[in-house]
Amino acid sequence: MEIQNVLTWANQIVFEKTGKHLSSLQRGILTGVWNYQKYGDIAKNYNCSEPYTKANAAQLWKILSESLGENLKKSNFRSTMERYNNSKVLKFGDIIHIGDRDINNFCISDQISFLSNQQYSDPISTLKPKNTKLKQQIDLRDAPSLTTFFDRTEELVNLKQWILQEGCRVVTILGITGIGKTAITRQLIPIIQTEFDCIVWRSLRTVPPLEVLLKDLIKSINHTEIEGYITCDTQLGMLIEGLRDRHCLIILDDVQYLFKSGQLAGNYQTSYQDYRTLFKLIAEFTHNSCFILNSWEPPLEILTANSDNDNFAVRLFQLQGLEKGAVELLKNQGLEDEKQWSDLIRLYQGNPLWLRLVSRTIKQLFSGKVSEYLQYQPVFLGDELINIIQQQFNRLSDLEKQVITIFCSEPSPMPISVLLSKIPVLPREIFQVILSLERRGWIEKKVNLDQSSFTVQLVLKQYVTDSLSQISG
Numbered sequence: 001m002e003i004q005n006v007l008t009w010a011n012q013i014v015f016e017k018t019g020k021h022l023s024s025l026q027r028g029i030l031t032g033v034w035n036y037q038k039y040g041d042i043a044k045n046y047n048c049s050e051p052y053t054k055a056n057a058a059q060l061w062k063i064l065s066e067s068l069g070e071n072l073k074k075s076n077f078r079s080t081m082e083r084y085n086n087s088k089v090l091k092f093g094d095i096i097h098i099g100d101r102d103i104n105n106f107c108i109s110d111q112i113s114f115l116s117n118q119q120y121s122d123p124i125s126t127l128k129p130k131n132t133k134l135k136q137q138i139d140l141r142d143a144p145s146l147t148t149f150f151d152r153t154e155e156l157v158n159l160k161q162w163i164l165q166e167g168c169r170v171v172t173i174l175g176i177t178g179i180g181k182t183a184i185t186r187q188l189i190p191i192i193q194t195e196f197d198c199i200v201w202r203s204l205r206t207v208p209p210l211e212v213l214l215k216d217l218i219k220s221i222n223h224t225e226i227e228g229y230i231t232c233d234t235q236l237g238m239l240i241e242g243l244r245d246r247h248c249l250i251i252l253d254d255v256q257y258l259f260k261s262g263q264l265a266g267n268y269q270t271s272y273q274d275y276r277t278l279f280k281l282i283a284e285f286t287h288n289s290c291f292i293l294n295s296w297e298p299p300l301e302i303l304t305a306n307s308d309n310d311n312f313a314v315r316l317f318q319l320q321g322l323e324k325g326a327v328e329l330l331k332n333q334g335l336e337d338e339k340q341w342s343d344l345i346r347l348y349q350g351n352p353l354w355l356r357l358v359s360r361t362i363k364q365l366f367s368g369k370v371s372e373y374l375q376y377q378p379v380f381l382g383d384e385l386i387n388i389i390q391q392q393f394n395r396l397s398d399l400e401k402q403v404i405t406i407f408c409s410e411p412s413p414m415p416i417s418v419l420l421s422k423i424p425v426l427p428r429e430i431f432q433v434i435l436s437l438e439r440r441g442w443i444e445k446k447v448n449l450d451q452s453s454f455t456v457q458l459v460l461k462q463y464v465t466d467s468l469s470q471i472s473g
C-alpha cells in the first residue's frame, strides 16, 4: 500500500469538509507519521514550530476521524489505513485524484519573523474563493443590541463600499467617546452580514492579553481549540491562515483600552505591546477577511500601513458628529424651541451621547426649553458629561494638558508659532503633542491662506475653562 493513495484519499475528505486541499504541511504530517517520524522532526522539515505542527495534526485527525467514524491518531494512523485497505472497505487505489495543486506551500508562523526583516513576499495564491461549505457563524455576544438609530446613511454606504466592493482588510473607525462608533458598526452588520462566512465581535474593554484574544479568535475562525502553551507567533500564523481560508468580519471594539493613560496617543500599555504585531499583520499580510477596529486613537501600525499609498486595503474612518440625525435625536428627546437646535447641535458637535445627556439636563432644569438653557453662558454641561470628559482629559500627557490649557486661554485659533512662544519646549515636542491631540479629536485645525491654526473643540474647551476657574476660585 502506497502513502500516495492515502494522501489522495485524505485530500478528498479534507476538500469535502472544508473546501480546501491538503496543505503541504498536512501532507508532510501524514507522510511523516506514516514513516514513524516525530512531530518535532516533521516541524523541522517544514520550517514550522512543533506546537503549530501538532495543532495542524490535531485538526487533521479530527476531520479524518469524523469521516471514518473511528478515532484516528498518530499512533494508529498507519495500522488503521492498512486494516481498511486489507478489508477492502476503503479502496485507496481507486480514489480519483481531484487535482490537489498545493496552494499553501508555506509556513506562516515562520514568515511572521521574516516580516520584521522585510523579507516577506506574499504567497502565490491567497485570495481563495469564499468558502461555501461551512455554515455561516455569527458571534455577537460582545456587541450591543440594535437600538434607535438616526441617519448616518452616507457613512453606512461608504463603509459598505469599502468593505464589500473595495475589499478593505482593516477599517479603523476613529472618534471621541460617544460619537457613535459602536452604534454605527452594529448597524452595519445586518447590511453586510450575508457576504461573510463568519462574523465575530469582541470588545477589548476587558483588555485581554493578546494570546487570550488569539485563542478565542482561532477557536471561532479556524475551529481549532488550543490547549496548553503555544507561542503568540504560532497563534498569529494560525489566525492568518484562518483569515485566508474563510471570509470573516472581525470587529474589535474599544481598542483604546490597549493604550496607556498619561502618554501621547497610541502608546501601548507595557503588557500589550505584542498587539503591534497583530495590527501589523492584519494590515500588511494579504488575507480574505476584514477587521473593523473602533478606537479613540489609532494604533500607530495602522497609521503606518494607511500612509502607504499602495495599500488601499487599510483605511481610517474619522466619524464626525450627526447632522440631520441630531435633529431627529432632539425631536425624539422631546425638546422644544426647534429654531435653536442648530446652536445646541453645534455646541455639542453632533455627538449623540452628549446630546442625549444635555437633553436630559434641559428637560430637568428648563422643561425642555432649549432657548432658556442657552441663555445662561457659559452653558452648564451637567455632571454626567463632565465626568465623561474628565476621563478623556485624564488620559492626556502632561504636555498635552498644558497645550490644551494654552489653546483654551485664547478665544481664536492659535498658530504653532504663537504656541511655541508661550511654552518653553522644543518644537519637535510640540509637533508630537499637536499630532497626538488631533488624533484624539481634542483639537481642530483651521487653515488660513498663510498658516494653520488650532483650536479646542467647543465642549472640551468649556470643560477645561470651567475646571480651571474652579481651581483658581
Ligand SMILES: Nc1ncnc2c1ncn2[C@@H]1O[C@H](COP(=O)(O)OP(=O)(O)OP(=O)(O)O)[C@@H](O)[C@H]1O
Residues within 6 Å of the ligand: 147, 148, 149, 150, 151, 152, 175, 176, 177, 178, 179, 180, 181, 182, 183, 184, 254, 295, 296, 322, 325, 329, 352, 353
Ligand atoms: N446615529 C445615532 N442615532 C441615535 N443614537 C445614536 C447614534 N449613534 C450613537 N447613538 C447613541 O449614542 C450613544 C453613544 O454611541 P456609541 O456607544 O456608539 O459611541 P462610541 O463612539 O462607541 O463611544 P465610546 O468610544 O465611548 O465607546 C449610544 O447610546 C448610542 O446608542
Ligand SMILES: [Mg+2]
Residues within 6 Å of the ligand: 181, 182, 183, 253, 254, 294
Ligand atoms: Mg464604543
